[in-house]
Amino acid sequence: xxxxTFPVLLILCLLIVSPTRxxxxxxxxxxxxxxxxxxxxxxxxxxxxxxxYEDFLKTKLQIVNFVRDRKLANVHLLITTQPAGSGGNEYxxxxxxxxxxxxxxxxxxxxxxxxxxxxxxRRRLLNTLKLxxxxxxxxxxxxxxxxxxxxPNGAFKGLGADxxxxxxxxxxxxxxxxxxxxxxxxxxxxxxxxxLSANRITETVKMRFGLDGSYSESxxxxxxxxxxxxxxxxxxRGLVVDGWDEHWSVGMYGSLSSSTYDNTRxxxxxxxxxEYDIFPYSESTRRQLRxxxxxxxxxLLYLTETIYDQDSESLFAHNLSVSADIVEEWGRxxxxxxxxxxxxxxxxxxxxxYAEGSFRLFxxxxxxxxxxxxxxxxxxxxxxxxxxxEEILLQRRELATSYSYxxxxxxxxxxxxxxxxAVNPRFGK
Numbered sequence: 150x151x152x153x154t155f156p157v158l159l160i161l162c163l164l165i166v167s168p169t170r171x172x173x174x175x176x177x178x179x180x181x182x183x184x185x186x187x188x189x190x191x192x193x194x195x196x197x198x199x200x201x202y203e204d205f206l207k208t209k210l211q212i213v214n215f216v217r218d219r220k221l222a223n224v225h226l227l228i229t230t231q232p233a234g235s236g237g238n239e240y241x242x243x244x245x246x247x248x249x250x251x252x253x254x255x256x257x258x259x260x261x262x263x264x265x266x267x268x269x270x271r272r273r274l275l276n277t278l279k280l281x282x283x284x285x286x287x288x289x290x291x292x293x294x295x296x297x298x299x300x301p302n303g304a305f306k307g308l309g310a311d312x313x314x315x316x317x318x319x320x321x322x323x324x325x326x327x328x329x330x331x332x333x334x335x336x337x338x339x340x341x342x343x344x345l346s347a348n349r350i351t352e353t354v355k356m357r358f359g360l361d362g363s364y365s366e367s368x369x370x371x372x373x374x375x376x377x378x379x380x381x382x383x384x385x386r387g388l389v390v391d392g393w394d395e396h397w398s399v400g401m402y403g404s405l406s407s408s409t410y411d412n413t414r415x416x417x418x419x420x421x422x423x424e425y426d427i428f429p430y431s432e433s434t435r436r437q438l439r440x441x442x443x444x445x446x447x448x449l450l451y452l453t454e455t456i457y458d459q460d461s462e463s464l465f466a467h468n469l470s471v472s473a474d475i476v477e478e479w480g481r482x483x484x485x486x487x488x489x490x491x492x493x494x495x496x497x498x499x500x501x502x503y504a505e506g507s508f509r510l511f512x513x514x515x516x517x518x519x520x521x522x523x524x525x526x527x528x529x530x531x532x533x534x535x536x537x538x539e540e541i542l543l544q545r546r547e548l549a550t551s552y553s554y555x556x557x558x559x560x561x562x563x564x565x566x567x568x569x570x571a572v573n574p575r576f577g578k
Contacts, residue, residue, distance in 0.1 A: 190214050191285050194222035198481065198507070201228050202271035209275055212286065217563055218512050223248040224285055225478050226278070229434040236263030236321040236348065240274060241434040244281045245478055250288070257281050263321060320349045340365035353392040355400075360385050367543055378543045382408040395429040402443060410547055412530045414452045420445025420468075437474045443467065453532045456549075464529075465492040480515070482506035491527060500524040513563045520556040 191213040195203060207215055216222050225245040233239045239260045246253035257277050261270050286292055328341040342363035349356040366379035383406065390400035402420040407413055422443030428436050444467040451460055470487040484504035491497045505519035528549060536546035 191224055191282065191289065192216045192222045194219045194225045195228075196226060196478070197228035199228075199230055202267070202274060205271045206275055206278060210278070210282075213282065214568055216568060217566075219247075219478060219509065220512050223250050224282070226281075227476065227478065229476050231434055233260045233350065236323065237261035237265065237270075239434070240277070242274075242277055242281055243435070244285075246285070250285055253284060253288075255281055255284065263323070318349070319351055320347060322347050335370045337368045338365070355388065355390040355392075357388045358386070376539050378539050378545050380409050380545050382406070382410065384408075392430065395431060396426050398424045398426075398430075400424070402445065409452065410545065412452050412455065412532045412547070413449060415448075415450040417448040418445055420466075435476055437472065439470075439472045441468075441470045441472070449530065451530060451532075453534060455529060456531045456533050457529060458533070459529070462529075464494075466490065467492065480506065480508040482508070489527070491529075497527040497529065499527045515561045517559045517561065518557070521554060523553045525550055525552060 193213050193215050194217075195201075195206075195215055196219075197203065213224075219225055223246070225247060227243040227245065229241045229243075230238045231241075237260060239258060242257045244253075244255045244257075257280060259273055259277050261273065265273075323344075323346045325344045326341075327343075329339070331338045340363070342361070344359060344361040346357070346359040348358070360383075362381075362383035364379070364381045366377070369376040384404060385406070386404040388400060388402055390398055392398045400422050402418070402422060404416070404418045406416045408416075420443045422441060424439055424441040426433075426440075427438040445465070447464045447466060449462055449464065454460055466489060468487065468489040470485055472483075472485040474483040475481070482504075483506070485501075486503075487499075487501040489499045500523070502522045503520070506517070508516045508518075510516055528547065531547065531549055536548060540546040541548065
């Protein structure tokens with residue numbers, strides 16, 4: 150009897166305490182379950198895909214309320230990011246006024262450095278957010294509750310310090326090395342990978358160079374003996390782009406690689422390219438519609454003879470892709486169509502369709518979609534001897550196919566209190 154008494158008492162205590170705490174919460178937040186919102190408050194719908202330090206911002210911005218649905222807000226905050234030349238990211242904060250703030254909109258940007266810590270980045274984001282909210286706070290009944298301060302340029306390291314003197318001339322270098330070990334009595338897995346990159350990105354010029362390599366092996370002990378399999382690859386890749394204006398760019402791709410998965414001992418590729426974006430590049434964080442065409446030369450040396458009885462060959466190929474991306478208050482959508490073809494073998498080609506999106510259907514309900522379809526008719530490197538059962542099961546070799554696909558669909562729905570301002574880190578996330 151004593152063994153069952155404590156759990157029963159614990160459950161009874163929880164049942165008694167929970168309604169009391171819920172009741173207190175309703176008393177302390179009388180507007181939590183009604184759409185009759187105070188007209189003088191600034192209500193922000195926080196809209197960000199990625200790491201935007203949402204909990205930190207909600208903790209520091211006590212002068213505003215965060216709500217869970219756009220229809221309940223009078224300011225829609227849309228945050229987007231894209232890679233920057235510093236090795237960091239460019240943050241774009243778009244403020245869209247709603248209700249009594251309708252027509253009051255603004256866009257602010259700042260660029261992070263790769264060397265900056267998370268704390269520096271989130272404080273820069275907070276500072277930029279405060280600047281964007283100033284014009285809305287000034288239109289509230291009690292703007293005197295807000296405080297405006299100013300720091301001389303460079304007073305806070307990482308926040309607007311003068312970057313005109315750059316001894317590296319915009320070059321950013323990065324070195325990565327990773328090793329993975331796992332196993333148990335009957336199997337073992339080892340993998341290592343390394344990468345070296347050098348990038349230089351300015352307003353009109355992009356230069357990216359990278360060297361990478363990887364090796365992985367698996368060992369399984371079964372009744373019939375031991376199964377061992379491995380893959381290795383390495384590659385050297387480069388890209389140089391020159392922007393002519395806000396819509397046109399020209400560039401050059403180059404690569405040298407080797408892979409046991411692709412049956413290539415050496416693959417050398419050089420391809421010039423041209424791109425046109427219907428929208429100005431300066432609007433790339435909000436919308437893009439890019440047409441990219443490239444044509445180039447490929448030299449391939451195979452590890453084993455291919456299904457076309459080739460040990461090596463030279464091929465010309467061209468590629469056309471159309472990519473679109475749009476971010477608005479209703480959500481985000483992106484997609485692309487890419488077609489490639491060998492010029493000597495026009496029947497050998499590939500088409501790739503990709504799309505993803507997140508759409509707000511109505512209050513609290515969002516639809517998330519993503520999908521990819523590849524129509525494959527250009528597998529020239531397939532080995533003539535095929536793949537062993539071990540290589541098939543462990544996915545160590547490319548296999549013959551005419552298509553591949555991936556799709557995902559999901560819904561998310563939230564309801565209840567309109568507010569999402571509170572942050573509570575107890576017992577973790």
